[in-house]
Amino acid sequence: MIYLRYESPSPNARGAHTGVFGLANGLARAGTLSPDDWAWWRANNDWFDEAYPDPGKADPTLFDKSVHPVTACWFKPTATHLLERVPGYLALLDRYGVACVERTSTAPGRVLYEDDVQIVVAA
Numbered sequence: 001m002i003y004l005r006y007e008s009p010s011p012n013a014r015g016a017h018t019g020v021f022g023l024a025n026g027l028a029r030a031g032t033l034s035p036d037d038w039a040w041w042r043a044n045n046d047w048f049d050e051a052y053p054d055p056g057k058a059d060p061t062l063f064d065k066s067v068h069p070v071t072a073c074w075f076k077p078t079a080t081h082l083l084e085r086v087p088g089y090l091a092l093l094d095r096y097g098v099a100c101v102e103r104t105s106t107a108p109g110r111v112l113y114e115d116d117v118q119i120v121v122a123a
Helices: 020-029 035-051 086-095
Strands: 003-007 071-075 101-105 110-114 118-122
Touching: 003 020, 003 086, 020 035, 020 086, 035 086
Parallel strands: none
Antiparallel strands: 003 071, 003 101, 071 118, 110 118
């Protein structure tokens, strides 16, 4: 299976590549988004929150940096209903000059969590 991930091309201070949702959330938290873009971001984040499971609820230690210093979430290619909405996030990031690249891998790391649309790996 070929997994997909959208992330920053450069690692952050912890050595992690921030994912597409983290990049968009960062713009929103910083107050950078226009009112229209903020409304789009909020509506789409709400849609994603309802559309698939939150791995952190299944395993509260999953994103705990003291347990797993660097994790990364990857889409399964069969998650087409989720992947259809990613271009909107990419366009949002592009409008604000935030770089984001697509990565693919058949073995992105040690799997910590898996459901029908995603995996979370120790990166």
